Amino acid sequence: MKHTDQSQFIAFDSPALPVTPVLGLPLVNAKTHEVAQAILAPGRKTVAFFNAHCANERARTPAYARALRRAEFVLPDGIGIELAARLDGRALAENLNGTDFVPALLARAAKAGRSVFLLGGRPGTAQAAAQRLCMDIPGLRVVGMRDGYGGIKRRQDTIDEINESGADIVLVALGVPLQELWIDANRHAIDADVVLGVGALFDFLAGNVRRAPGLVRRARMEWAWRLAMEPRRMAKRYLVGNATFLARAALFAWQSPERAARRAEAMSAQRVLDIAISGAALLGLALPMGAIAMAIRLDSKGPALFAQTRTGKDGRTFKVLKFRSMVTDAEARRAALLATSDREGLCFKSRTDPRVTRIGKVLRRLSLDELPQLINVLKGDMSIVGPRPALPEEVAQYPARALQRLKVKPGITGLWQVSGRATIGFDKMVDLDLAYVRNRSVWLDMLLIALTFRAVLSGRGAY
Numbered sequence: 001m002k003h004t005d006q007s008q009f010i011a012f013d014s015p016a017l018p019v020t021p022v023l024g025l026p027l028v029n030a031k032t033h034e035v036a037q038a039i040l041a042p043g044r045k046t047v048a049f050f051n052a053h054c055a056n057e058r059a060r061t062p063a064y065a066r067a068l069r070r071a072e073f074v075l076p077d078g079i080g081i082e083l084a085a086r087l088d089g090r091a092l093a094e095n096l097n098g099t100d101f102v103p104a105l106l107a108r109a110a111k112a113g114r115s116v117f118l119l120g121g122r123p124g125t126a127q128a129a130a131q132r133l134c135m136d137i138p139g140l141r142v143v144g145m146r147d148g149y150g151g152i153k154r155r156q157d158t159i160d161e162i163n164e165s166g167a168d169i170v171l172v173a174l175g176v177p178l179q180e181l182w183i184d185a186n187r188h189a190i191d192a193d194v195v196l197g198v199g200a201l202f203d204f205l206a207g208n209v210r211r212a213p214g215l216v217r218r219a220r221m222e223w224a225w226r227l228a229m230e231p232r233r234m235a236k237r238y239l240v241g242n243a244t245f246l247a248r249a250a251l252f253a254w255q256s257p258e259r260a261a262r263r264a265e266a267m268s269a270q271r272v273l274d275i276a277i278s279g280a281a282l283l284g285l286a287l288p289m290g291a292i293a294m295a296i297r298l299d300s301k302g303p304a305l306f307a308q309t310r311t312g313k314d315g316r317t318f319k320v321l322k323f324r325s326m327v328t329d330a331e332a333r334r335a336a337l338l339a340t341s342d343r344e345g346l347c348f349k350s351r352t353d354p355r356v357t358r359i360g361k362v363l364r365r366l367s368l369d370e371l372p373q374l375i376n377v378l379k380g381d382m383s384i385v386g387p388r389p390a391l392p393e394e395v396a397q398y399p400a401r402a403l404q405r406l407k408v409k410p411g412i413t414g415l416w417q418v419s420g421r422a423t424i425g426f427d428k429m430v431d432l433d434l435a436y437v438r439n440r441s442v443w444l445d446m447l448l449i450a451l452t453f454r455a456v457l458s459g460r461g462a463y
Contacts, residue, residue, distance in 0.1 A: 017073075020092060022085045023055055023252050025068060027076045029093050035075065036105045039194055040112060045072040046187055047196040048180055049098045052080030052223075052245040053237055057177045059248065064177035067184035075101065078223070080242065084249035088256055098198045099211065102171065107137050109169060115141040117162050117192070120148035120173030121202040128206035143167050148174045152182075159189050169194045173202040269442045270383065277384050277449070278377035289371055292323055292363070299359040302328035305372055310389035313409045318381040320389055321372035325360030326353075373412050385445040386411025387433040402426075405433045408440060418451040 017038050020029040027050060028035055039045055048054075048071040058065045068074055075096040076082065085092050106116060116133075118126040126145040134140050144165035152158050152174070162170055170192045172179045179197035187195060203209040211217075212225035227238045293304035306324040308331075309317050356364065363369040376382040382389065389410035395403075415432040416424060424432070436444070 020085065020090050022050075022076065022081055022088065022090065022092075023249065025050060025058075025074060027074050027081070027092070028096065029076075031094050032096065032101060032104050033108075035073070035096060035101070036108045039073060039105060040109060040114065043193065045194050046183060047071065047073040047075065047194065049077040049096070049101075049197065049199065050074050050081060051077040051097075053241055054176050055080070055084070055245055055248065056241050061177050063184075064180055067177070067180040070184060071180075079221075080223075080245055080249075083246070084252070087249050087253035089253075098196075098201050099204055102196065102198055102201055103133070103136065106133060106140055106169070110137050110140040113141075114168040115143045115166065116169045116171060117144040117146075117165050117167035118142065118171050118173070118202065119146050119152065119158070119162070120171070120179065120198075121206070122208075123147045123149060123151070125202050125206045125208060126173075128208075129202040132205040132207075155186065159186060163189075163191045167192050169196070171196055171198045171201070173198045173200070175199060270440075270445060271380075273442060273445060274377050274383050278374040281371075282374050282378065285371060285374075292368060292371070295359050296324055296357075296363075300324075300327060300357045309392060310410065311392050311395045311406065312381055312389055313406060315395070315406055317392060318376070318389075320382070321375055323363055323369040323372060325357060325363045325369045326355040327357060370412055377412065381409070383409040383411045383445075385414050385436075385440075385448050387414055387436070388416065401434075402430045404437060405430065407437050413448060413452040415448065418448055418454070 017034060018029045019026040021027070030038075039047060048068055050068065054068075054077070058068060075098075076085070076092050076094075077097045078095065082092055082095065109116065118130055120126065121129065124147070126147055130142040130145055134142060144161060144167060146152065146158060146161060170190060172183055172195065174182055174197075176197070176199060179199070183195050183197055200209060204211050209226075210229060212222040216222060216225050223238050223242070227234045296304040302324060304324060306322045306326075307319040308322070310320040312318050360369070373382060377384055386409050387405040390398075390405075395406070398405075415436045416429045419432060
């Protein structure tokens with residue numbers, strides 16, 4: 001298989017797997033079941049995991065960097081890699097850390113009758129890990145074990161034992177980068193279809209190292225747990241290493257040619273205006289917004305915030321945030337209410353919408369339900385001024401002319417909002433939005449922001 005930064009898919013006998021470059025290294029960008037299926041498909045494969053520590057080792061160890069490039073699958077592992085991807089404007093489908101992924105892979109392998117060999121760890125650790133795996137995965141065949149100390153010193157004996165066992169999968173737990181260097185040097189002589197470097201997996205399975213509780217793992221703070229459990233050993237890796245990694249990821253994202261256009265946009269006068277206004281407003285309105293959230297929770301069951309998929313600039317979708325002004329099952333009831341819309345055209349609006357809560361009516365009348373969108377503005381999904389973000393199903397029905405609304409970021413306020421909001425039909429709304437797109441400027445934005453206060457106080461078209 002050929003790896004380049006421009007790679008889009010890894011293809012074997014199973015469906016192709018997408019890859020996404022992170023820090024210049026193509027990482028598998030798919031869900032656990034898809035990756036497991038591809039790894040167990042016919043053919044010889046080497047699998048590596050890539051986390052923040054791996055990225056630091058890769059930068060200072062050329063042989064390790066070459067080993068990663070030669071691996072057929074490199075899987076994203078941990079919050080650090082997810083952050084690096086986001087800094088570069090990319091998204092990863094799943095965190096495929098070895099401690100969770102490898103047991104899932106072996107469960108699938110057991111059903112297919114595949115066998116596994118465990119190599120690495122202190123004497124006795126591989127045996128304890130094998131016992132745990134066999135308890136957790138019915139039908140798993142462990143056909144050999146060898147420790148990573150004296151047991152691995154005799155290279156040829158180790159390879160002969162692996163091959164004589166007939167193992168289909170070999171797990172190598174020697175730590176980064178030693179395991180990848182060992183695999184890269186010896187892969188040609190190992191008959192097994194799949195060889196994986198699995199880091200500290202055996203220690204977790206054997207109980208030598210206690211894994212973080214589920215709540216900590218879901219919060220993506222497992223690194224902090226490991227630091228607390230082994231502060232002396234892990235301090236350099238996590239405190240110094242994480243800071244080094246984040247600096248490296250930020251520098252890589254800044255230097256990426258693909259980010260040049262986004263940086264230019266981010267530094268524009270209108271973006272500066274967006275950041276200044278949204279940042280100041282969020283600081284100044286923190287207490288009132290907290291009071292609104294409490295009122296929503298007291299008025300009706302469900303969360304205070306509501307996130308909904310909307311279409312933004314150039315057709316990109318994002319999650320728009322609002323204070324919840326409707327009952328929690330409002331989306332499911334929308335289709336039944338479309339015929340009651342008071343508004344001409346595609347966009348649904350009903351003055352008597354039964355889904356709106358008591359506090360929701362007040363929030364809508366004063367446009368307070370839109371306040372959380374200041375967070376969308378700060379993130380860069382929206383601007384203070386622009387066309388309102390539409391639902392994807394509405395955009396799918398747009399005539400060609402209306403698609404020009406998507407040439408700019410959607411906004412919290414705009415020409416439509418200050419001109420009557422829901423009292424204006426769809427075609428007239430498009431006329432106003434396109435006029436804004438053609439004539440947008442900082443000065444026009446400032447004028448529309450000023451006019452917004454008048455529109456909010458009048459309440460015209462707000463329901």
